[in-house]
Amino acid sequence: MKTQLTNDVEYCAKLLQNGQNIAIPTETVYGLAGIITNVKALKRIFSLKQRPQNNPLIVHIYELNQLDPLTTHVPKKAKQLAEVFWPGPLSMVFPKSNLVNQVISAGLETVAVRMPNHSLTLALLKAVGTPIAAPSANPFTRISPTQAQHVLTYFNQKIPAILDGGSCQVGLESTIVGFDQEQPIIYRKGGISQESIEEIIGPVQVAKSDSAIKSPGMHLKHYSPTTRLILTEDIAAEIEQQSFHHQKIGVISFSNCNYEKAEVVKVLSKTANLTEAAQQLYQTLHELDQLQLDLIITKFLPNHGLGASINDRLQRAKFQ
Numbered sequence: 001m002k003t004q005l006t007n008d009v010e011y012c013a014k015l016l017q018n019g020q021n022i023a024i025p026t027e028t029v030y031g032l033a034g035i036i037t038n039v040k041a042l043k044r045i046f047s048l049k050q051r052p053q054n055n056p057l058i059v060h061i062y063e064l065n066q067l068d069p070l071t072t073h074v075p076k077k078a079k080q081l082a083e084v085f086w087p088g089p090l091s092m093v094f095p096k097s098n099l100v101n102q103v104i105s106a107g108l109e110t111v112a113v114r115m116p117n118h119s120l121t122l123a124l125l126k127a128v129g130t131p132i133a134a135p136s137a138n139p140f141t142r143i144s145p146t147q148a149q150h151v152l153t154y155f156n157q158k159i160p161a162i163l164d165g166g167s168c169q170v171g172l173e174s175t176i177v178g179f180d181q182e183q184p185i186i187y188r189k190g191g192i193s194q195e196s197i198e199e200i201i202g203p204v205q206v207a208k209s210d211s212a213i214k215s216p217g218m219h220l221k222h223y224s225p226t227t228r229l230i231l232t233e234d235i236a237a238e239i240e241q242q243s244f245h246h247q248k249i250g251v252i253s254f255s256n257c258n259y260e261k262a263e264v265v266k267v268l269s270k271t272a273n274l275t276e277a278a279q280q281l282y283q284t285l286h287e288l289d290q291l292q293l294d295l296i297i298t299k300f301l302p303n304h305g306l307g308a309s310i311n312d313r314l315q316r317a318k319f320q
């Protein structure tokens, strides 16, 4: 099957309604979508991604009216967050209704829902009329796609279409917030910082990474390039040490820096801006992974705001 890059929303809506899978743009990363009422389409998402069956999918909606039928209870704090951050890079976990198939929830009694902030995908969701389920459009454990071209590299000839919405503006997966007896818990750090969430609803807990069953996006190995990645405290010292053994070293630097012995240095943000760094992270990993380097060396970013979300991804990317 030929994979078409298109911006024809009506055409993509028909494909989804017919039970096909397509890739969709969002402000976080590209998603691999299927309509929630077609079990075959949902199962195909898992087989295309080689995703473990116990890894639930996020359901995407375009307006709040689509939320109620999916869940039996929406906590007050969730309503407050939805009001401020939807459409946006926030997924929230609710007790699921019978409308949500077990394939989506991977056997859990809950469902994660998000209203993405991308005009093409909002128009698509409206045209389809039924919510769609979509995890990120990358094979399991690989780097998430932030451009249509990344999706094409992964899934060429395996899906009929990619709705091309340009580069993802946020560039990191959504933040996932769940509720335990109305108490908010961050299951996955992402495109909205913990600080921004706490400004609206007060203190939130962050789930430990061993709570992997509740939120499998927390697999230790995830978002990984195929090139070996080293996280260090001191990039210059690490290059010095490694350059004896490796000829080709790539560096990811948060802000402007010069490392002479590196083959290539990628700067995430010349002005040391965390929002820009988040937007550039996966694109940079994709680019470096194409260069047949022996090694990528990088360092944690300042651990606040989106820096904490970026550091979470760097930590997981180093497991190969």
Ligand code: AMP
Pocket (backbone or CB within 6 Å): 055, 056, 057, 058, 093, 105, 108, 110, 111, 112, 134, 135, 136, 173, 176, 178, 187, 188, 214, 215, 216, 217, 218
């Ligand atoms: P992806 O879009 O590939 O990052 O995958 C969706 C992610 O959403 C999963 O890996 C989980 O971390 C999270 N998720 C989806 N549904 C649930 C749920 N019911 N409870 C907790 N986390 C969920």
Ligand code: MG
Pocket (backbone or CB within 6 Å): 135, 136, 144
């Ligand atoms: Mg993913």
